[in-house]
Amino acid sequence: MGMWFFFAFTFLGVFSTVNSGSPSDHAALLAFKSALTEPYLGIFKTWTGDDYCLNWYGVSCDPDTRRVVDINLRGESEDPIFVKAGRTGYMTGTISLEICKLDRLTNLILADWKGISGEIPECVTSLPSLRVLDLIGNQISGKIPANIGCLSRMTVLNLADNAISGEIPASIVNVVGLMHLDLSNNRLTGEVPTDFGKLKMLSRALLSRNQLTGSIPQSIGNMKRLADLDLSMNRISGSIPDLLGKMPVLSTLNLDSNSLSGQIPPTLLGNTGMGILNLSRNSLVGNIPDVFGSNSYFMALDLSHNNLKGPIPSSLSSAKFIGHMDLSHNHLCGTIPVGSPFDHLEASSFANNDCLCGNPLKTC
Numbered sequence: 001m002g003m004w005f006f007f008a009f010t011f012l013g014v015f016s017t018v019n020s021g022s023p024s025d026h027a028a029l030l031a032f033k034s035a036l037t038e039p040y041l042g043i044f045k046t047w048t049g050d051d052y053c054l055n056w057y058g059v060s061c062d063p064d065t066r067r068v069v070d071i072n073l074r075g076e077s078e079d080p081i082f083v084k085a086g087r088t089g090y091m092t093g094t095i096s097l098e099i100c101k102l103d104r105l106t107n108l109i110l111a112d113w114k115g116i117s118g119e120i121p122e123c124v125t126s127l128p129s130l131r132v133l134d135l136i137g138n139q140i141s142g143k144i145p146a147n148i149g150c151l152s153r154m155t156v157l158n159l160a161d162n163a164i165s166g167e168i169p170a171s172i173v174n175v176v177g178l179m180h181l182d183l184s185n186n187r188l189t190g191e192v193p194t195d196f197g198k199l200k201m202l203s204r205a206l207l208s209r210n211q212l213t214g215s216i217p218q219s220i221g222n223m224k225r226l227a228d229l230d231l232s233m234n235r236i237s238g239s240i241p242d243l244l245g246k247m248p249v250l251s252t253l254n255l256d257s258n259s260l261s262g263q264i265p266p267t268l269l270g271n272t273g274m275g276i277l278n279l280s281r282n283s284l285v286g287n288i289p290d291v292f293g294s295n296s297y298f299m300a301l302d303l304s305h306n307n308l309k310g311p312i313p314s315s316l317s318s319a320k321f322i323g324h325m326d327l328s329h330n331h332l333c334g335t336i337p338v339g340s341p342f343d344h345l346e347a348s349s350f351a352n353n354d355c356l357c358g359n360p361l362k363t364c
Ligand SMILES: *[C@@H]1O[C@H](CO)[C@@H](O)[C@H](O)[C@H]1NC(C)=O
Pocket: 232, 233, 256, 257, 278, 279, 280, 281, 300, 301, 302, 324
C-alpha cells in the first residue's frame, strides 16, 4: 500500500510538471499579456488556464521541454479569428520586459498591430535562441538596442513601419546569419555602418524612408547573396560605388530620392542580372553609359530627375526587354533610338529634357 502511494505520487508529480510547463514561462506570458490591449478579436481571451502550450493563440512550445519557443501574433491574417471579426487587428500597449524571461524563444512576431508603442526591450538581445524578431507595422519608438549584435542566431530582423530613431547600431554587422533586414519607414539617422558588407548571408537590406546620411559603404560590394538593396528616400550622398554593378545576385537596387552625385557606374547598367534599378531624384551627372546589350532585361529603369546629359545610348535599343523606363527631367539631347524597347514607351518617359526628339516625342 505504502509503495503504491509512493509510485502514484511520483507519477502524478512528474505528470503535472510536464503538463503545466514552466511556471516562469507561464508568468512571463501573463505579464506580456497584461501590458497589451487587443479589443476587437479577443486573442488574449484564449490566454487562460494553466497550459499555455495548448490553445493559447499564437503561442507555441517545444513539445519535449514545454518551454515557449514562438510568439507569433500577426494583426493581418486569414485566420478564422480574423474572418469572424471581419477586420484586421489593432493592439495597443507595450512589450513587457518579462518577455526576456522566455529564454527559449526563437520567434517573436508582433506584426501589423498598428498601435503597439514603447521601446524594444533592451533585454531581448540576451535571448540566446532568437532567430526572428518581427515588429513591423506598429508605433514602436526609441532606439534599436545597441547590442543587437549579441543575437548571433538571428536571421530575420523586421522593424519596418514604426517610429524608431537613433542610429543603426554598429554591432549589427555581428549578426552573421542575418538574411533579411527591414528597417524601412522609421526615423533612423546616422550612416549605414562602413563594414555593413560583413553581413555575408544578407539577401534583402531594406532601409528606405529614413533620414540616413553619409555615403553607400564600399563593403556592400562584397555581399555575395544580396539580391535586394533599398536605400531610397534617405539623405545619402557621395557617388554610387562601382562595385554595386558587380554583385552576383543583386537584382533590385533602389537608390532613388537621395543626394547621390557623380556619374552612373557603367557596371550598373551593364549588369544583366539587374531587373529593377531606380536612381530617380538624385544629382547624378554625366552621360548615360552606353553599355546595354542583348541580355539587358529591366522590368523598371528609372533615371528621372537627375542632371544627366548627352544622348540616350543607342545600345538601349538592343536590350532584350525594358518594361518601364523613365528618363524624364534630365538634360538629355538627341534622337530617341528606335527599336522594340522604345515602342511601348510614352512621351512622359522622355519629358523635360533639353533637346530630345523622335518618336514618341515630336520629330527632329
Ligand atoms: C523611382 O523612385 C521615384 C522617387 O522615389 C518614384 O517616384 C518612382 O515611382 C520610382 N520608379 C519606379 C519605376 O518605381
